Amino acid sequence: MERLINYFVPEKYILDLEVDKGAKTIGGKVMVLGQAKAENIKFHAVGLSVDSVVVNGESAKFEVADGVLTVFKVSSGDLKVEIGYHGTLNENMQGAYLSTYEYDGKTEVIVATQFESHYAREAFPCIDEPEAKAVFELSISIPDSSEDIILSNTLELKFDSSPRPSGPSPRADGANSRAAALRNAPNQTLASGYKTISFQPTPRMSTYLLAWVIGKFHGKTVKNAHGVEITTYCSLAQDIDSVDFANEIAAKSLEFYDDNFGVPYPLKKIDQVALPDFEAGAMENWGLVTYRESMLLAGKNATLGTKKGVALTVAHELSHQWFGDLVTMDWWDDLWLNESFASVMEYYAVDYIHPEYKIFEGFFTGDSYAALMRDAYKDVQSVHQDVNSPEEIATLFDGAIVYSKGARLMLMLIRAMGWKNFCRGIRDYFEKFKYQNTVGDDLWAALKPYAEFDPGKLMHAFIDKPGYPVVTGEKQQRFLLDGPLEDENWPLPEISEDMSGHYILNLTDAEFEERLARFDELDLEEKLRLLIDRNLLAKTELVSSASLLPLVAKFKNEEAAAVWNIVLAIVGNLKIFFEAGSAEEKKFKKFVGELVAPKLAEIGVKTRKDDDENTIRLRAILLSLDYYAETVENLEKLAAMYSKNYEKLDTEIREDILDAKLYLEPGVIDDYLKAYQKIADPELKFELLFAGTLSKDEKVLAKMLSLLEKPEIVKPQDQTHLFIYLYRNLKSREQAFEWLTKHWDYVKKMAGDKSLDSYPRYMANVIRAEKEYRAWRDFFEPMKDNPALARAIKIGEREIKARLKLIADDKVAVCAELDAIM
Template sequence: MTASTHLYEYFQPTNYQLYIDVNRANKTITGKTTVTGNATQTRIALHQKYLTIDQVKVADQPVNFEVDDDAELFWIDLPEAGTTSVTVDYSAKLTDTMMGIYPSYYTVNGEKKQLIGTQFETTSARQAFPGVDEPEAKATFDLAIKYDEVPGETTISNMPEVKVEDGVHYFDTTVKMSTYLVAFAFGDMQSKQTETKSGVKIGVFATKAHPAKSLDFALDIAKRSIEFYEDFYQTPYPLPHSWQLALPDFSAGAMENWGLVTYREAALLVDPDNTSLDVKEYVATVIAHELAHQWFGDLVTMKWWDDLWLNESFANMMEYVATDALQPDWKIWDLYQVAEVPLALQRDATDGVQSVHVEVEDPAEIDSIFDGAIVYAKGSRMLVMARALVGDEALRKGLRQYFIDHQYNNARGKDLWDALGQASGLNVSEIMNTWLEQPGYPVVEASVVAGQLTLTQQQFFVGEGKDLGRIWQIPLNANYAAAPKIFKEQKVVVGDYEQLRAENGVPFRVNVGNDSHFIVKYSPELLSDIMETVTEQDDRTKLQLLQDFRLLAEAGQMSYADIVTVLPRFKAEESAMVVDALYTLIANLRKFVVPESAEEDALKAYTKALSSAQFERLGLLPKETDTVDDQSVRVKIADAALYGRNEKALGAAKELFEAHEADLAKLPADVRLLVLSNQMENAGNQQLFDKLVNFYRNAADASYKAALRMSLTKANDEDLLQQLVDLFKDPDTIKPQDLRSLFAGVLSNHHGEQLAWDWFRNNWDWLVQTVGGDMSFTSYVTYISRIFRTRARLNEFKEFFEPKINMPGLTREIVMDTKVIENRVQLVEREKDAVNKTIAAANQQ
């Protein structure tokens, strides 16, 4: 038996009796765990991490044990195999790593307080109690919590509290579930509660630093989400309650603990009087995502972490399915097209990217597979494809059978495909495995060869890539019936092009709807046919063209300079997703100019010209005539207009700031960040910096804090930016959970790039110690790779990270991000002259 062996093979728990005593004053934990289960041999092991094991007993008799800290476990010698109860007495320190059991800090009326919560995914339950900390090791849990309680404090967990005796809070026995889903919290909380039509209690909990009304939005979304899922899945929610808890310190966005979902405050609490549409959409989709997990992930759980996508990809798709049902006026699938799709396409085009299904064993490597672009975004696209293939009726029928077959147990990817295949009559597994098991995706080239409309597929790479001849089964979604429904060869001849064009009467297109995970390269003849009527095309088509143009240009299969001449055709578009794609492309042009150069001045003039008419139409403030699209478009247009030095936009932003200077929280939330950033960039001084920092320290509303935080990074004064960098290690000002975005903000400011990069390298050891156990730690590397664009920075990146390439959890990210920077450097060197000449020429027209 080796350290990498799954402990479940040797001991299968059935029940845990957990007693945990937390002393907040001394920051210690003492506990007693009795785990009952079946031992298949006399030498077994339980997981532990940072625990001090004091004693192990079997049948009330002490037994020998041997701790292996490197393997995060301890060995136990049993008197005999079979049904066994092992009791472990232990202690541990309460840490500030946001993993295991940990304190969150907040302030109410100037008094600093703590809220104790938990975060056990992926392998941090072993920091709270000993056990078999693997997804397959499902058991029931009887939890008892004791702590240095103050009257009026609240204690919550996965199940209802059944009694309190001698200061110990006892909770009802859980259903059978995985260790990483156990959760509890206690402290001075407020809550609001309601009940679903089926009788499930719904509650939202938060600290008293927030107004009670900030809980209302989440309560409504959570209630309606549970009701929607019960209907969609045709499977009742299996627990008595669904609590949603906002934690002041939380490294991820949210966590689907069964019955007690935990969130960042920014992902749950909403100011009903002044919150932007995008924040409401974000909060609603996060709640819908986590509550989708209550069935898909909690009721049925992946057998091992290599099938993490079973949890996350599905929940990522369902958050949009549910939110669309709850708020159809938001057109949330448009957000999917600009938030998830480009993220997946960009990451998945780099050679060496992980597949959705990826082998993983080492606990230190498990966190590294939580690649949002692949496991979440690409995985959800995979399921969107599957949904389109089988239809909603078969999807719901298949899911219902899947839950019946695997509830309270574990499943693999094949089990889901089999269920959907049986419900639809299609060989779903054969189609989807080409996407699940293979990294990357294809570019489908459509061309006319000797008069014949011809399609080919080949793996698409941004930058260099080794073509291994991979073939995908592609749901083609062509608008000509003659094209195959599933394109599974390297090449197919559709038919005589002129005849097909005459019969169909419209330009030939594939991936109609943009729901399949590939991009399209049309030959000049076919692309010209599409572009002649591009303004008459539907919004999804325009979006897709712009997204594919950008990727083809990144890969050198199309010229960025040619794209510059095409973009003005889209400047009058009013669809939020088309405008987003347009200005994403324009923002990508910034990598070809040196900041504060004549070339950047030309790019600003080009941006101003494209956005001026739209800014004139929308302005900075909401109008009664606004559509949902207008609310999102206004922010994109205003951002472009401010970058382009549009005098009206600059004046409006300054005027709005001055009108709200006494209380910046009352700035309209949709444009608050833009207004604050504009002021800091154009009028930033010590007085304004100190004012924003002070407001930030004292603000409770998470979206307001985010606007203050990011606006500080826009300063043009290096002395001010140095002061901000000096606050990076001050947890009373900047919580570790917020450091990543602040670091990235300063790094992306050319006045602060060197300051942030120097700080990062000089404080690497502190970062590893402070947030190194966080599953999002690798995002620091990712952020750097998104910003660096010169050969000098590439060399510095390599010099710093190559010695760290074998650090557990970092290997894949360092290799991938080195390629990302290399690709960008080569692209800039290859195209910058042509791009800048074309921009200059466009400004003369």
């Protein structure tokens, strides 16, 4: 891939942009100061029309081809390049794009940006590469009739940061926030029918971190103990109080990182904005973090699960303000330098802020388990992955590898070094490389003086190649689900039975039974390790799948929600052996119902005032299993709590109430979908919509399938999830697949670069019949030449074949064991 920084090294951008959301246009002038390294210099400019180029005051010859602007015959050395251009605002949630929401009977339009990984080039001409760091001075002009506020990475040039508004705002929303002050900010100047807001220069940073948001928002401002102002914004349709929790987490996260990273957060403010349309979960733009609404907002009745999700997301993005923004990977092959670090730091930060959440339990049963599952196939990508084309950049964002496996490896490193020693090395790293770009070896070198081993040797062994070891006694082999184990060794700091290391332990049957006999004496991580490893080994010839049935039966009276989470995973893996509607499946459902009955009877289906965090999580898991078991008595209890006043339902079990009511009365789907279109609360919207995807009623499923091509009802950001949920349902799988084959061009347009590979990947996760596999293969096989899809298709094929082989090998034994138990 051609690197444009080899032609021109930018030092500063001065952007004077005009944005008109009504006309869907963007354009203006971009002045770039920098150093020419060649006679012809180049800029990325995808989908943009370049009107003029002036170099050091003189018009220059130029051409735009294949998304690259080439300026011919410039002098070497210092240059001032002025580019006039224009373009359009898109609706595909990348570059500079349009987002909408409904409020007070009107459609409000927002302009937002999403430049990671390589989409700044769609908004303005630039050297759109991480290494090409520069200072940005941004001015944005919008029609002077607009009541919109404009936010960017830094404070407005003339904005007086003190005094801040105190007491109730005169606005109707009553928000005590910077948003209210921005409505009348003194730097709003009128010229030629436009008003302009200029922003202070940014720190030296990569193009993908530049951001702006234009629209009608309200928000609240807090100041943390270190003097940083945090303002969280949401659309006018959202409850202003739903930003309070995110403000709390942001304020304390910044304090935690300041204290542990050594280099204080370098900006005066940080804004967080909940966007109605957002492709990813969140984006760490320096000083202006953007989020999907469901990832940022948590109202006073938000569930514990929602609060945990928001806390982790906020803590993740704010750790990026150091690891990613202050210090940035040199190229996208080191994306893990950003994401692996942030994916483990979020847990440390939230554990510090809310220790009662027991947040690392979720890491072990979520991220760690996902990494082990994904990393067990031959063609899976490594954490460090070469990038040879722009299309491949999008495929790097594999959550189970770059995020989850990378985080698991960082945890292994941190525990081997000790937290204090790790932070000492991190402080050196940030101090040495702030405002610069790095590669992985720079981090290992900074950590090495504080470790009793070579961090680089350990981490390269896991990061540069896929896979992990299964340890049998003193022997290591690469653990694979799609082939025989391969002899291979990794440099492990030590072998322990907690959840620290990225490996699994193959205990003998006697060793396993011995630990099981004294299960109550094990600490929680040892319990999780024992069950997770056994579950994985049962997918190979090392352990029979049938042995899992009597294993899970031992946990009827288990108290720990984390242990039940693994029981839930094991039950999910056992489902593959029973055909839908068969006598065996009915017997297995009865087994599951009897498994959860004692503990569910003890804690009840309804939330109690004295429930602790563990009990709330436990009930959710048990109800999920019980729904699969179709225990009518409990479904009726839940359905009896139903009310059309959805906001008044018990939020911790509201999803279960909605699912139960729809199970017993399919006709209520009409009420759900009507409410879905009117309600703003993102958590409730999700529950109302996705209840329908669990249905077994053909009419309900037909209505849900029809929503796939109605972006006016289901936003494009949610379309992929809606399809996957419908494909997971055996009752709608065939119809969902038929829809996909007929609408693939539409899907490609709506999904965008970063989501397209979700289709072959997540479909492969659930296929368990030869007929389904042939249909999947015949559809996706011709797409293997597409770099954005190639890896997902290849791994998906291996995963499906491994699952089909497992079913063929173990089905008879599993059914025989079930007969023996029942």
